[in-house]
Amino acid sequence: MIFSLILRLTIWFLLTSDLSILNIIIGIAIAVLLPRSQVEKESIKEWIKVLGKLLIAIPQAYYEAIEIMIFPHPYEGLTLERVKPKRSRNLIFLDIFLITFTPKTIVLKYYKQGLFQIHRILRKKNS
Known part of the structure; x- marks a missing residue:
């Protein structure tokens, strides 16, 4: 709680x-x-990891914003990323929030099979 x-x-x-x-x-x-929501047991270790990622995401977001302004990012791509196994709904929400918080990425869709569809802007075209 x-x-x-x-x-x-x-x-x-x-x-x-x-x-x-x-x-x-x-x-x-x-x-x-x-x-x-229904109480889901989440380990304190997982929460500490996610909160650590949140603290890293804030300066990363500023860095990416500056990088976008200085260097053009004319390309984009879609990727699918697997959700970590046995993830609670709260931690999945926080994962989506962290991915979307940075300027270069946004989660377009969450599949109940355990996948995120992520849109990214890129400096160079992926081959």
Whole structure:
């Protein structure tokens, strides 16, 4: 439950970009009031890995944005990536959020068979 609240607050703060007292109170209220899904047991180890990836994704997003402005990215491609096995819905959502957070990639579709369809912009054409 605590990880669910942390996830909701993190997404709230990333969306609003506002750490004022009023926004923190609103974020906590929304995180507590949103309905909960069925409880899925997730290991703390997996959550720590994902939160570590989130901390890496923020500077990576800035780097990619600058790279796109400096170097043209005229090509694009679609790839399918497999979801890690035995992933909970919360962690799958966070994986999709992290992929889409960076400017060069976006998840177009999640297949229930355990695949993400990802659109990428590329500097060079893949052969």
